[in-house]
Amino acid sequence: MEENKYSSWKIIKRLLSYYSEKKFSLIFSCMLIVLSTITEISSPIILSNFINNIINNNTFKKKSIILLIIYFTILQILSSLFNYLYNIYFSKLSTDIITELRVNMMKIALQQPMKIFDKKPISSVVTKIVNDTESVKEFYEVIVSSFLKNFTLFTIILTAMFILEWRMALISSIITPIIIIIITIHQYYSKPIIKKIKNSSSKFNNTISEIIKGITIIQQFNQEKNFIKQINIINQSNYINKMNILKIDGLLLRPLLNLISSIILSSIILILHLFPTLIIKISILHTFINYLRNLNEPIITIANQQTILQQAIVSSERIFKFIDSPIQIYGNDTSLLNSGQIKLHNVFFKYPKTKKNILKNININIPDKSCIALVGKTGSGKTTLSNLILGHYTVTQGIIYIDKKPINSLSHKTLRQSIAIVQQEPTILYRNLIKNISLDRKIEKKKIISALKKSQLKELINNLPDGYMSILGQQGNNLSQGEKQLIGIARILVSNPKILIFDEATANIDSESEQKIQKILSSIRKKSTVIIIAHRLSTIIDADMIIVLDKGKVVERGSHEKLIKKKGLYYLMYSYQENKKSL
Template sequence: MEDQQYSSWKIIKRLLSYYKKKKYLLLLSCILILLATITEISSPIILSNFINNILKYRILKMTKNLYLISYFIILQILSSCFNYFYTIYFSKISTEIIQELRINIMNVALQQPMKVFNQKPINSIITKITNDTESVKEFYETILSSFLKNFILFFIILTSMFILEWRMALISSLMIPIVSIIVIIHQYYSKPIIKKIKSSLSNLNNTINEIINGITIIQQFNQEKKFIEKINYINNESYLNRIKTLKIDSLLLRPLLNLISSIVLSCIITTLKLFPMAIIKISIIHTFINYLRHLNEPIIAITGQQSLLQQAIVSSERIFKFIDSPIKTYGNNISSLKTGEIQFKNVNFTYPETKKRILKNININIPDRSCIALVGKTGSGKTTLSNLILGHYTVTEGKIYIDKKPINTLSNKVLRKNISIVQQEPTILYDSLINNISLNREIKEKTVINALYKSQLKQLVDVLPNGYMSIIGQNNDSLSQGQKQLIGIARILVSHPKILIFDEATASIDSESEQKIQKILSSIQKKSTVVIIAHRLSTIINSDIIIVLDKGRVIETGNHKELLNNKGLYYKMFTYQHNYKNI
């Protein structure tokens, strides 16, 4: 069913549907193409009259010939103008459509479930937005305009040929079914190979991204040769596939069409021998041969675009499959949350595309404006719990309630406004410090500046060359890990969420930054429910409730003193870290 949904003809039909909003500009472009074509094919007629004039009167009549020459020059100028304007309009249409298509892809990408980003390399989406849309642009800007022009040119020339000499025209028209068969055969063999080429390009982008992002690790472990071999393998695979397409093109396209044209011409010469020469004027023969040359040009041009067309179809298929993929759905409840109370009731969870159950029968009650810590070994389910609270995933079984409302009934706007997270590695945008905190939200500058100072970033603002208007970036080495964490905290201070999650936020920072964050946490807790995911247990000893997870189950609950007295897993983890710290 999927292959039928994304068949070549259905993809082309869907690409053409983007012209609906541009139909008047498209109509104008088509009229310009028609006028350009008429002016082009009028030239042989004028030349025919010129030859007739010479043969008939045996002398050069200056006045009449000057008229013919003037008409010829005017037609050439008009043809150039029409071609220029239709090219401009087609380029304008194609650019606007590709802009719309890229916005559609980004809208879908921003609404994708988190599983998509966990299962697929990010660069595969980037490739669709950049490389694939460029291939589709070729369809609108080059292939379609060329097809329309050559299609019109072909049938006007063929009609003119039938008017001049129907027998020779009938022989020439035999090229139409032959070319159609060639196009179908070309599509059958080239499409699977082009799919492999696009896949290789996506793999190449992903590998290059891995190399650039992981260059420190690659050099540290002397893996340069291995990655070069991987790049060479992908390039070689792409090269072999491209050679296959070139072989198909060289066999089925221009050389074969030239052979067919030669056969047609031979048939016409035979026709001239079979019928009396007297009935065919020399001027008509000259014009007909001229038209036959022009008839070959649109056929060769249309078939020559086959390789580009197949690339555009394959790219379109990748784009449309992504656009048609299901987006993350949310509830319709737009009522603001009054409290940050969280309840897990008999929650079980399995990640999509996997069979292993990550969370098992979770029952947790988190009171409003309390500080809760989630601790446990790596893989125990701490981050999964935070993803469920954020609404990134839907539980397999059970219910989650936020402010006594089922989480699946809450709208995306309510969730994002009332639940925020500070991650271990906050993303820093290449923008000013103040814009990194406001993130283009409608927040007053004074509020953002106050958040800067509340999050202990005054020292950073003082050392930056342009203060809070200074440009910072994701890979800017001047920012420490602690400063990045404080920027992440400043982002949530301006929005006052009901629930705040700290996901290993203090795992990679120094003691001074950790003390600053602890101080901020104390002030936040007065207005918000705070959920802390931590490996360093020394940072959560003052939490109201500590929940200990192991293999997806809650095995202990209580405050720091109670859990130490229980002498369970928490006691073992805390004792181990305390002893290790004192070594």
């Protein structure tokens, strides 16, 4: 069913539908094509009349030669002008459509469920938005443009040929069904190979991205040769596929078409020889042969562009599958939360296409403006639970209430404005400090500066060359882990969310930064519900309630003192960390 939905003809029809809102520009471009074609094919007719006059009058007239030169010059200028205007308008049309397509894809990407990015590398999405849209751009700029021009040229020339000599024109028109058969065969054999080429390109981009991101690890473990070998394997596969395409093109396109054209021309000569009584004027024969050559060119051009067409179809299939993929669904309740109260009732969760539940029968009540800590071994379900509260995933069974409202009733805007997270590795943009905090939100500069001071970043600001306006390095490479975390907190402070989640925020930072974060947390707790996913148990001793997870279940809950007295899993984890400190 899906293959039928993304068949070649349906993809082409869908691509052409983007012209629906640009009808007038398209019609104007087509008019320019017709005018350009008429002026282009008028030259042989004028030359034919000139030859006919010479034969009939048996003399060269100076006036006729001057007129011929003037007509030729005017026609060439007009043809060039119409062709230039047509190319400009068509390029503008193509650019507008691709811009619209890329913006649409970015909107879809930003609305994709988080599970999509768990399964696919980010670079594959980038490849679709950048590389695949470039192939589609060639469909509009090269294929559609060329097809309209060459089809118009072919139709007008063939009509003129039938007017001049219908018998010879009939023989010449035999080439049309042959071309259709050749194009169909080419499409059948080339499309699977082009799919492999596109997949190889995507795989190549993913591998390069992994190598660049992990260059330190690769060098540390002396794995350069292994990664070079991977690149060579992908390149070799790509080379073989491209050579196969060249073989198909070399066999089915220009050489074969040239052979067919030669056969047709030979057939016309043979007819003239077999039927000597058939009288054809020399001027008509001259014009006819010119037209026959021009008739073949548009067909050969269209046929030669089959590879570009197939690349565009394959790229379009990848793009449309991405556009048609399901987006994250949110509720319609746009009212802001009045409190940070959270309730999880009989919550189960498992990832799509898996049988194992990651979370099992979770029941937790979190009062407004309380501080809750989630602890447990790696893989116990802490981060998954926080993602459910953020609305990134939908529960498999059970229900989550935020401010006494089912989470699936809340709109995207409500969730993002009311619930925030400080991640273990905050993303730092290649922008100045102010823009890294605002993230293009409409926030007053004074409020941002106040949040930066509250986030204990005064020392960092003083050390930056241009203070608040200093450009931070790519991914914050010139910042310490603690400074990145404080910037992440500053982003939160400007929005005052009702619920704040700290996901292992103090796991990889120095003790000084940890103390700063603890101080900030003390003030945040007065205004917001705080959920801390903790690795260092010493940082959550003051939490109102500590929830211990193990294998997706809540096995213990209570204050630090209560859990220590219980001497269960939390006690063992805490004792292990304390003993490790004393060594």
